[in-house]
Amino acid sequence: MATRLPNVDVLVVGFGWTGAIVAQELTEAGLNVLALERGTWRDTPIDFAPTFDQDELRYYWRHELFEPLAHETLTIRNDASQTALPMRRLGSFLPGINVGGAGVHWNGQIWRFLPSDFVARTHNVSRYGKAAVPDDMTIQDWGVTYQELEPHYDTFEYICGASGKAGNLKGQIQAGGNPFEGPRSREYPNPPMAMSYPPTLFAGAATQLGHKPFPHPAANMSRPYTNPLGVQLGACTYCGFCEKFGCGNYSKSSAQTTILPVLMRKPNFTLKTESEVVKLNLDSTGKRVVSATYVDASGQEFEQPADLVVLCAYILHNVRLLLLSGIGKPYDPQTGQGVIGKNYAYQITSSVNVFFDDKILNPFIGAGAHGMILDEWNGDNFDHSGKGFIGGGYVGVVQTGARPIETHPTPEGTPKWGSGFKQAVAKYYLRAMSIATHGAVMSHRGNYLDLDPTYRDVYGRPLLRMTFDFTDNEHRMSDYITDRAAEVARAMNPASIKVNYRKGSWDVVPYQTTHNTGGAMMGSDPKSSAVNRYLQSWDVPNLFIMGSSAFPQNPGYNPTGTVAALAYWSAQAIRETYLKAPGPLVQA
Amino acid sequence: MPSRKLSRRGLLAAAAGLPVAPAAIRGGEPWREGAADAPTAASGRSYSFFTAPEAAFIEAAVARLIPKDELGPGALEVGVVTFIDRQLAGEFGRGARWYMQGPWGAGEKTQGYQTRLTPAGVYRAAIGAIDAAVAHEGKAGSFARLALADQDDLLHRLEKGQLQLAGVDGVTFFDMLLQNTLEGFWSDPIYGGNRDMAGWKLIGFPGARYDQTPFVGQHGKPYPLPPVGLKGRPAWNRS
Numbered sequence: 112m113a114t115r116l117p118n119v120d121v122l123v124v125g126f127g128w129t130g131a132i133v134a135q136e137l138t139e140a141g142l143n144v145l146a147l148e149r150g151t152w153r154d155t156p157i158d159f160a161p162t163f164d165q166d167e168l169r170y171y172w173r174h175e176l177f178e179p180l181a182h183e184t185l186t187i188r189n190d191a192s193q194t195a196l197p198m199r200r201l202g203s204f205l206p207g208i209n210v211g212g213a214g215v216h217w218n219g220q221i222w223r224f225l226p227s228d229f230v231a232r233t234h235n236v237s238r239y240g241k242a243a244v245p246d247d248m249t250i251q252d253w254g255v256t257y258q259e260l261e262p263h264y265d266t267f268e269y270i271c272g273a274s275g276k277a278g279n280l281k282g283q284i285q286a287g288g289n290p291f292e293g294p295r296s297r298e299y300p301n302p303p304m305a306m307s308y309p310p311t312l313f314a315g316a317a318t319q320l321g322h323k324p325f326p327h328p329a330a331n332m333s334r335p336y337t338n339p340l341g342v343q344l345g346a347c348t349y350c351g352f353c354e355k356f357g358c359g360n361y362s363k364s365s366a367q368t369t370i371l372p373v374l375m376r377k378p379n380f381t382l383k384t385e386s387e388v389v390k391l392n393l394d395s396t397g398k399r400v401v402s403a404t405y406v407d408a409s410g411q412e413f414e415q416p417a418d419l420v421v422l423c424a425y426i427l428h429n430v431r432l433l434l435l436s437g438i439g440k441p442y443d444p445q446t447g448q449g450v451i452g453k454n455y456a457y458q459i460t461s462s463v464n465v466f467f468d469d470k471i472l473n474p475f476i477g478a479g480a481h482g483m484i485l486d487e488w489n490g491d492n493f494d495h496s497g498k499g500f501i502g503g504g505y506v507g508v509v510q511t512g513a514r515p516i517e518t519h520p521t522p523e524g525t526p527k528w529g530s531g532f533k534q535a536v537a538k539y540y541l542r543a544m545s546i547a548t549h550g551a552v553m554s555h556r557g558n559y560l561d562l563d564p565t566y567r568d569v570y571g572r573p574l575l576r577m578t579f580d581f582t583d584n585e586h587r588m589s590d591y592i593t594d595r596a597a598e599v600a601r602a603m604n605p606a607s608i609k610v611n612y613r614k615g616s617w618d619v620v621p622y623q624t625t626h627n628t629g630g631a632m633m634g635s636d637p638k639s640s641a642v643n644r645y646l647q648s649w650d651v652p653n654l655f656i657m658g659s660s661a662f663p664q665n666p667g668y669n670p671t672g673t674v675a676a677l678a679y680w681s682a683q684a685i686r687e688t689y690l691k692a693p694g695p696l697v698q699a
Numbered sequence: 700m701p702s703r704k705l706s707r708r709g710l711l712a713a714a715a716g717l718p719v720a721p722a723a724i725r726g727g728e729p730w731r732e733g734a735a736d737a738p739t740a741a742s743g744r745s746y747s748f749f750t751a752p753e754a755a756f757i758e759a760a761v762a763r764l765i766p767k768d769e770l771g772p773g774a775l776e777v778g779v780v781t782f783i784d785r786q787l788a789g790e791f792g793r794g795a796r797w798y799m800q801g802p803w804g805a806g807e808k809t810q811g812y813q814t815r816l817t818p819a820g821v822y823r824a825a826i827g828a829i830d831a832a833v834a835h836e837g838k839a840g841s842f843a844r845l846a847l848a849d850q851d852d853l854l855h856r857l858e859k860g861q862l863q864l865a866g867v868d869g870v871t872f873f874d875m876l877l878q879n880t881l882e883g884f885w886s887d888p889i890y891g892g893n894r895d896m897a898g899w900k901l902i903g904f905p906g907a908r909y910d911q912t913p914f915v916g917q918h919g920k921p922y923p924l925p926p927v928g929l930k931g932r933p934a935w936n937r938s
Binding site: 152153154157158159160161162163165166167168169172173174179180181184187188189193194196197198199200202305306307308311346348349350351360371372375376378380381382383384385386407408470471472473475476513514515516519527528529530532533534536537540541565566567615616617618619620 | 721722723724725726727728729730731734735736737738763764765766768770773790791794795796797798799800802804806807808809810811812813851854858877880881882885886887889890898899901902903904905906907908909910911912914915916917918919920921922929
């Protein structure tokens, strides 16, 4: 029997990036906000002190910052003909745990999507005709435009102290930036990071080929910075332990290093850790969420009433909580009806290893978003006519560091162990680099999330079931941009290259990317979306759902910039419109 | 002042024997003394997990995976067996973070690890099965007693799935053994392997260095500093 607690104005479920943003914005509006986080408290200089943070085994291979699957996992299969089995150990993606969520171990790759990404269906059909979007490719427009999100991208970039070079200022193309990006209202708050040798070599070769390389937009500090909330960050030291690690040097933006020092002091904000929300409770009409049931570390159940509930968990947990709480109509892949769980998407990655005999690259010098990028083949930045696919991805050298257990590339034909392996690693560790591709995944009728019929979590609740595979569209696109990456690799005049295409079905074993999207998508019609353009549930108007679960499909950029911009956009709608007259912000 | 306050309501509830809501964090960021630190260093060289026959197997196997040669010490010499032993005796060996509930099914390759065995269980079952198979073939009593070329041949067959083992998948074991060997060779010495940072010295990785700012722009120049570990480096201990 759950113990009932006093009502709060706003209940935030999950305390990572979006939880911190929403809590900060809504406490500014004078509301009493309570955040429930299932993990523990942590702060970066204590938990990731530079005296012990550079530990590849502990943090990456032993998963100390990632979700412990013993508590809860999901089941996986490539298509509905297979029996889904639990993801027993982490591999393909690495969701975070504890305060700050995955925003603690992210790279700081802080992108905006292209204006055309937000109107993916309309844009592709109008440019390439109806046949360009096959019937089973279920892509949609977002219901929000780049122009509407621009001020919120800007807000997040200034909160983070993003380092970069604008490529488009109010419509004027800027030398040295990304010429394909949407217009920015102003320059990045900080200049680009210093470049180590591998990205510099890549950019030189790409320029010779006529491409336009630009510095990766980075939430790693190129210099000391004070953000608009008055929170200070310090210059990055390029230690190479950023991606998959915390940063105790105040050099990587996270909720802890940008928002929490201000938010945590507010008298109208409360955080409860080790408090896991297991269900949202609706009133008898089913149109209003009245409370959340949560369980604490000792197993005690509590019922927390609230006027407004904001879901801020990781995409997979947002979707599962909706399904477990009976909110919205679950998606049925047979009929195509229903929306919860629909349009789950991912990203497709590949790489080209480049080996030199005559250059020392010192690849261990790096930072999460330190690199040079080409955007020539992203989104619809190039003519797709006759190519047999839509979408694209960026190509670049992101020198995140080269922790040796993970990164010890060897040339084609090298044995995987024995003396030959040892000799090749000894020869090439300092002389190898890698060009990465980072590609979009379009949504597809057969890729979705629902509840598993067999497997359970520690509470006895059904696990989420993920049915996903890459389609021909993704493979054609990824092969195409991988070939472009290989062209740049050859132009660098290396001793040899190794081209690693992404072949076959999606495989849960090798790490690829923690960019899972969809399942509670945004849109302009309740029949084909779970939330409206302000991330408000169509079915339950006092429920807002943040995060990449809102993406109708997954563009070819890292998602955090857009996830945060959507959170600011949604929080603004709550503050300026919803609070004055609580109810649907868009009439169905 | 940051605090974790128990409310009056909470105290009353506690007095009445009712559940108390988790302590709220309010008024600032909490400070938890000693809540985070470096891991405790592995010590000693006797084995915690491996039996003597198991240790003989692993010592022989890792010496084939990364051999001692003219470039320097191999996996055996830098303590990889101690590393794996400590890992199997701890959280990793128990699969403590993994989802280990049933039912179990073999599944597709793309569905990854699906055995009921923990990593420690995989090692124990596979080593026993391989040594039994070697003994059955009659050439030598165990893997460790095979000629080096025969050890290599057996490891290749294991890697390619050509060696059927009772109760455990040979490829799963081989992949885990190779991965753990690389981990022991290149992880921080605090975990018992990579002794004297020999794995890092072999390739030129400078280890747990904090500040690379001076070297970002030094394109193509050899890195001038020796490696350091989480517990420092040998030179710091010299008077």
